[in-house]
Amino acid sequence: MNTVVRRQVIVIGGGLSGLYAALHLKEAGRSVAVLEARDRVGGLTLSPHSPTLGRRVDLGGQWVSKFHKRIYGLIRRYDVPVRKQFADGARICIHEDKTFRGPMGTIPGMSEADWAAYTQAFDTLYGVFDALPANPWEGELAARLDQMTYQSWVCEILPPGMARNALLRLPGAYYGVMPEEVSALELIQKLRGCGGPRFMSDVETGGMSEHLWGSQGVSEGMAADLDGDVFLGSAARRVEWSDKSVAVETDGGRFEAEKVIFACSPAMVQQIGFAPALPAARRLLHQRFPNGRNSKAVAVYDRPFWREKGLNGHVISTSGALTAALDISGAEPGHGVMIALFSGKAALHVDPLDEAGRRRAVLAVLAQALGPEAQTPLEFHMQVWADEQWSGGASSPFLVPGQLTQYGAALRAPAGPIHWAGTHMATEFRGYMEGALAAGEAAARQVLTALAH
Numbered sequence: 001m002n003t004v005v006r007r008q009v010i011v012i013g014g015g016l017s018g019l020y021a022a023l024h025l026k027e028a029g030r031s032v033a034v035l036e037a038r039d040r041v042g043g044l045t046l047s048p049h050s051p052t053l054g055r056r057v058d059l060g061g062q063w064v065s066k067f068h069k070r071i072y073g074l075i076r077r078y079d080v081p082v083r084k085q086f087a088d089g090a091r092i093c094i095h096e097d098k099t100f101r102g103p104m105g106t107i108p109g110m111s112e113a114d115w116a117a118y119t120q121a122f123d124t125l126y127g128v129f130d131a132l133p134a135n136p137w138e139g140e141l142a143a144r145l146d147q148m149t150y151q152s153w154v155c156e157i158l159p160p161g162m163a164r165n166a167l168l169r170l171p172g173a174y175y176g177v178m179p180e181e182v183s184a185l186e187l188i189q190k191l192r193g194c195g196g197p198r199f200m201s202d203v204e205t206g207g208m209s210e211h212l213w214g215s216q217g218v219s220e221g222m223a224a225d226l227d228g229d230v231f232l233g234s235a236a237r238r239v240e241w242s243d244k245s246v247a248v249e250t251d252g253g254r255f256e257a258e259k260v261i262f263a264c265s266p267a268m269v270q271q272i273g274f275a276p277a278l279p280a281a282r283r284l285l286h287q288r289f290p291n292g293r294n295s296k297a298v299a300v301y302d303r304p305f306w307r308e309k310g311l312n313g314h315v316i317s318t319s320g321a322l323t324a325a326l327d328i329s330g331a332e333p334g335h336g337v338m339i340a341l342f343s344g345k346a347a348l349h350v351d352p353l354d355e356a357g358r359r360r361a362v363l364a365v366l367a368q369a370l371g372p373e374a375q376t377p378l379e380f381h382m383q384v385w386a387d388e389q390w391s392g393g394a395s396s397p398f399l400v401p402g403q404l405t406q407y408g409a410a411l412r413a414p415a416g417p418i419h420w421a422g423t424h425m426a427t428e429f430r431g432y433m434e435g436a437l438a439a440g441e442a443a444a445r446q447v448l449t450a451l452a453h
Contacts, residue, residue, distance in 0.1 A: 003253030007033040009447055010248055010260040012236050015043020016433055017421040018263030019222040020440035026226060028448055033255050034226060037235035037390045041223045044395045047216035050300060052379045053335055056214035057298045059383035061433045063211050068434035078221030081213040086327045087203040089312035092369040094321045099369055104203060110162050118163040129192040136189040137408030146405040150187040151179035165318040170197055172344020173323050175431055176292030176394025183401040190430050211328055238273040246417045259450060261443045263421040267291050267392045282415050288403045291393025293347035293386050297340045297362045300379035304329045304336030306370040313338055315369040320345045322365050340366060343394060351384050358382055396431030397424045419443045
């Protein structure tokens with residue numbers, strides 16, 4: 001490799017978190033280089049063009065709330081279209097071979113007794129939120145909650161039935177993880193940091209209140225503002241580091257700097273060689289910080305036919321048929337657009353299939369919920385993120401039991417010149433686009449402080 005690029009800071013990962021960190025650094029007068037392994041920016045936002053619609057659709061992150069201040073600032077800055085989530089009409093719940101309809105804010109088909117148990121369990125969950133300190137690994141509940149899985153915790157507070165199944169949906173719905181995989185403390189503190197599941201599922205002002213049309217445009221806007229400091233097709237292969245400097249070897253050349261920010265998942269960091277090796281505690285942490293599974297499909301129809309049946313297109317399942325489906329057509333007349341999410345347990349039904357099998361499986365679930373018209377879309381797109389070489393799964397890696405209490409205090413601590421970003425490093429809105437930006441901003445501030453000393 002003959003090319004050597006020198007900057008003050010290298011950022012590895014050209015998704016929202018890495019680009020936002022780089023933008024902060026550049027606007028603070030520091031020189032940066034963003035290394036992205038893919039041939040595009042955007043990370044876990046991906047917005048292909050739809051010939052039928054004449055605009056972009058989204059196969060990755062998409063939902064925002066007005067409470068997400070950073071992403072909203074960038075939406076305005078780069079003029080990315082945003083729409084109110086359509087929610088007029090009844091929602092559908094799939095439970096095994098049955099479908100039930102009911103109003104938003106309920107779980108259709110749930111008995112009064114199950115609903116009472118479910119709402120009581122939610123109150124218990126929010127009570128744990130209140131009991132946890134700012135650093136959840138320091139609280140009185142920490143050791144017990146971190147030693148058990150989220151599934152074990154739910155099974156303690158709810159008997160078998162639809163209410164238990166509904167509460168066990170949360171890890172898959174929001175983080176792509178199976179409830180038996182994740183630490184109860186880890187999952188509960190993630191939910192708390194996002195405002196809790198009531199806010200996260202709120203279609204009025206909360207985490208599902210609005211969605212973008214072409215979320216990748218936010219990253220593309222930041223990359224344009226970085227003006228030549230983004231290097232695509234530059235997978236980091238080896239990192240040489242000391243307390244005062246760092247060098248990154250890529251497929252296209254060598255990059256040297258004073259600091260580096262990793263804005264990618266721990267699973268991706270594990271694929272890179274380090275000389276010297278990262279500290280043992282950091283390596284062990286990364287081994288216990290895996291990705292879950294997220295897959296997303298977009299189906300385009302000639303019209304939103306489900307609205308004619310009094311349905312709003314919002315579909316959930318308590319038996320794992322899918323994670324959720326939503327109508328993202330917009331309120332104005334025109335084509336109907338449904339997205340379907342398969343994460344955690346639900347992803348296991350579709351991910352192993354071939355392309356044709358995935359399409360059949362997705363459309364079969366939509367047809368069960370919305371009617372046979374769902375079987376014949378004009379256009380179909382699908383992204384299985386676990387198959388993506390430079391993503392490796394869901395958007396927010398999770399800690400397995402026993403790790404948050406062990407590594408929590410050092411989770412965001414730098415290793416020499418090496419700093420950490422990515423939505424999994426966020427203390428607020430973790431797993432959201434807003435969380436990615438928050439973590440990128442925090443890493444940039446950390447680096448600016450270090451460079452000033």
